[in-house]
Amino acid sequence: MTEQKPIGGFFELEVPRSQHSFHPRAIALTNGRACLNLILQQLQPQKIWLPFYTCDALLQPLLLNQISYEFYSINPALELARSPALGAGEYLIYINYFGLKTRYVEQLTALYGGRLILDNTQAFFERGNGKNWAFNSARKFFGVPDGGYLYTPESSVFDYPSNTKIGYQHLVDRLLGKQPQAYAEFVTAEAALTCEIQGMSLLSQTLLSTVDYKAVIQKRRENFQTYHAAFQALNQLNWQVEGQQDGVPFYYPLLLDRTIERRSLYQNQIFVPTLWQDTLNRGIDGFQFEQKLTQQLLPLPLDHRYSTPEINIVIRTLQNILQP
Numbered sequence: 001m002t003e004q005k006p007i008g009g010f011f012e013l014e015v016p017r018s019q020h021s022f023h024p025r026a027i028a029l030t031n032g033r034a035c036l037n038l039i040l041q042q043l044q045p046q047k048i049w050l051p052f053y054t055c056d057a058l059l060q061p062l063l064l065n066q067i068s069y070e071f072y073s074i075n076p077a078l079e080l081a082r083s084p085a086l087g088a089g090e091y092l093i094y095i096n097y098f099g100l101k102t103r104y105v106e107q108l109t110a111l112y113g114g115r116l117i118l119d120n121t122q123a124f125f126e127r128g129n130g131k132n133w134a135f136n137s138a139r140k141f142f143g144v145p146d147g148g149y150l151y152t153p154e155s156s157v158f159d160y161p162s163n164t165k166i167g168y169q170h171l172v173d174r175l176l177g178k179q180p181q182a183y184a185e186f187v188t189a190e191a192a193l194t195c196e197i198q199g200m201s202l203l204s205q206t207l208l209s210t211v212d213y214k215a216v217i218q219k220r221r222e223n224f225q226t227y228h229a230a231f232q233a234l235n236q237l238n239w240q241v242e243g244q245q246d247g248v249p250f251y252y253p254l255l256l257d258r259t260i261e262r263r264s265l266y267q268n269q270i271f272v273p274t275l276w277q278d279t280l281n282r283g284i285d286g287f288q289f290e291q292k293l294t295q296q297l298l299p300l301p302l303d304h305r306y307s308t309p310e311i312n313i314v315i316r317t318l319q320n321i322l323q324p
């Protein structure tokens with residue numbers, strides 16, 4: 001028997017209600033790690049191949065399930081430097097880097113079929129292709145406390161209770177303009193995330209149902225082009241976002257020939273993440289290119305909060321820093 005919902009009394013947060021979702025056919029879980037944890041429990045792999053250029057959060061479900069793994073290298077196109085031949089029970093995780101490797105994912109799918117697990121945490125707008133396992137992470141694209149959509153190769157039914165222990169104070173405080181406090185709360189909320197397989201919180205489901213996804217996609221693409229026009233000649237990575245097949249960008253990935261102090265950007269209220277500090281702390285040799293990416297690649301913000309005036313501020317600030 002389902003529990004009777006409270007009727008009357010004080011109000012909950014006032015948000016529009018709708019069933020709208022960008023991923024209606026996916027399984028809505030609480031985060032990317034929960035999705036991968038579920039995939040691993042289903043597949044019980046002997047071994048996982050994964051890129052060295054990733055964060056340690058991706059390793060957590062592997063460690064939890066005691067699955068052996070091996071890192072592979074990527075080349076300057078952010079594609080596999082060499083494609084390993086997979087033995088029995090082996091699977092390969094590929095990250096659709098910056099949401100811009102959608103064409104390459106098709107090639108990899110042709111090569112590895114169902115042995116490919118797609119990490120779409122940087123490619124929220126990719127839907128399942130019915131061939132691979134794939135998952136994303138809503139927090140990285142929207143102001144929501146949790147959420148990750150899981151696609152399975154065959155239609156499967158999984159039903160988990162929604163996560164109710166989510167940190168959302170940072171979202172409210174940033175909205176209220178309390179930036180330093182919100183940042184501290186954001187760090188705490190991120191640190192509390194686990195691999196536990198739970199459904200997406202009702203708060204995130206509700207907030208995500210209100211997003212104008214078409215407008216978000218368009219804004220990200222436009223902002224990308226503004227950066228590209230300014231930095232194409234300096235960028236050591238060569239990108240294209242001309243058509244749907246080129247994907248929807250996560251950030252504008254600017255790889256310079258030197259390291260820019262993030263502090264000089266923060267002083268101008270420009271916040272650029274480091275992807276991923278973990279590559280410098282693993283104590284494993286042989287991944288110099290990945291470590292160069294961590295040190296020198298600037299992921300420039302281009303999300304739907306911003307338009308040409310803000311993007312131009314970032315461009316001008318960087319150009320001033322780069323001037324000899």
Ligand SMILES: Cc1ncc(COP(=O)(O)O)c(C=O)c1O
Nearest residue numbers: 031032033055057058119121137
């Ligand atoms: C490449 C990559 N994969 C997977 C994850 C895990 O996603 P989530 O934080 O939603 O568990 C992250 C981020 O933490 C990530 O950067």
